[in-house]
Amino acid sequence: MKKRYSLRTNRRLQVPIALRIGVLVGAAVVGMLLLVRVVAPGAITTLITPLWVAGNSMSTWVGTAFSFTSTSSLEVDRSQAQAEVVALTARNALLSARVADLERLTGAAGQPPGIAASVLVRPPVSPYDILVIDRGGNDNITSGMLVLGPGGTPVGNVSEVSPSRSRVLLYSAVGVATTGWVGDQRVPVTLMGRGAGAFSATVPREAGVVVGSGVYVAAAGAAPIGSVVSIDADPSSPTVLLQVRPYTNPFSLTWVSVLMQ
Amino acid sequence: MQLLRYCIVAVSLVSVFVFPWAITRMLMAIVGLVFPPLSLVLGILVDLLYYPGVGVPLGLYWGVGLMLGAYLVRILVKTRML
Numbered sequence: 001m002k003k004r005y006s007l008r009t010n011r012r013l014q015v016p017i018a019l020r021i022g023v024l025v026g027a028a029v030v031g032m033l034l035l036v037r038v039v040a041p042g043a044i045t046t047l048i049t050p051l052w053v054a055g056n057s058m059s060t061w062v063g064t065a066f067s068f069t070s071t072s073s074l075e076v077d078r079s080q081a082q083a084e085v086v087a088l089t090a091r092n093a094l095l096s097a098r099v100a101d102l103e104r105l106t107g108a109a110g111q112p113p114g115i116a117a118s119v120l121v122r123p124p125v126s127p128y129d130i131l132v133i134d135r136g137g138n139d140n141i142t143s144g145m146l147v148l149g150p151g152g153t154p155v156g157n158v159s160e161v162s163p164s165r166s167r168v169l170l171y172s173a174v175g176v177a178t179t180g181w182v183g184d185q186r187v188p189v190t191l192m193g194r195g196a197g198a199f200s201a202t203v204p205r206e207a208g209v210v211v212g213s214g215v216y217v218a219a220a221g222a223a224p225i226g227s228v229v230s231i232d233a234d235p236s237s238p239t240v241l242l243q244v245r246p247y248t249n250p251f252s253l254t255w256v257s258v259l260m261q
Numbered sequence: 262m263q264l265l266r267y268c269i270v271a272v273s274l275v276s277v278f279v280f281p282w283a284i285t286r287m288l289m290a291i292v293g294l295v296f297p298p299l300s301l302v303l304g305i306l307v308d309l310l311y312y313p314g315v316g317v318p319l320g321l322y323w324g325v326g327l328m329l330g331a332y333l334v335r336i337l338v339k340t341r342m343l
Contacts, residue, residue, distance in 0.1 A: 026274075167313070169315075174316040
């Protein structure tokens with residue numbers, strides 16, 4: 001029986017030999033990187049940093065080059081922002097003075113100094129809620145240190161340190177549980193990370209938590225990290241599920257502060 | 262045609278470091294049609310770079326899924342069902 005043959009179909013499925021070799025080499029490189037990650041976890045981040053820096057620069061360039069906002073609207077925004085800065089600076093000075101007075105009265109120590117670090121990788125480039133920052137063991141950063149976003153909002157903890165780079169595991173990473181409090185009554189909750197910066201928590205129905213309640217974690221005192229945006233209640237359940245939105249958007253973090261312990 | 266294939270492979274490799282995960286995933290699917298094991302290699306690379314040690318290894322799962330999907334598509338093309 002004559003065999004049916006189609007040149008067109010075969011050509012479509014053909015993989016060039018150079019590509020096969022390239023993939024084999026690529027797989028070998030990935031295997032080696034896997035080994036390096038197991039043996040020396042920090043080395044790989046140092047190795048890949050130039051690519052991440054190039055990616056960040058490219059994103060910034062694209063964002064600037066393809067911005068279609070008109071000059072006049074930018075001027076209006078700038079004037080508004082300047083007015084807000086003046087008002088917020090005055091308010092910040094007032095609050096700082098009150099905090100200093102309270103610390104003097106209660107004898108509580110102020111927040112220890114932090115190390116500013118630039119963010120090399122953030123979601124959504126990473127599918128997980130992690131940050132890679134450009135400070136590491138050489139800057140006295142150790143695993144477990146608290147990381148604060150702009151404005152002093154806690155965002156996570158240092159999970160892995162190499163001499164010049166560190167990985168930060170955000171509180172919102174899937175599978176991460178963080179103890180905290182919710183509402184003015186400081187109801188204890190366990191915040192479960194849901195990815196993309198979001199959390200959820202379960203509290204008793206009688207706790208009286210309402211939409212807009214603040215959510216706090218233990219830092220230097222109770223530090224606010226977000227607010228309740230919705231409450232999912234099942235009439236047959238004694239508990240309710242809180243959906244929490246963070247104050248700090250991990251997708252736009254460009255720098256963080258690592259708190260010295 | 263071959264140049265296009267090389268370009269797709271190069272862009273998908275760069276996307277792991279530069280582009281959002283959603284775009285990387287899409288490129289993993291496209292590159293799987295060029296050569297299925299590439300999806301798995303890219304998935305492992307994603308986990309190698311970013312997996313935090315807790316939770317589901319998304320890169321690996323997507324890599325395996327897309328590779329199997331690409332093989333399925335190739336089988337369908339080979340048997341002229343597509």
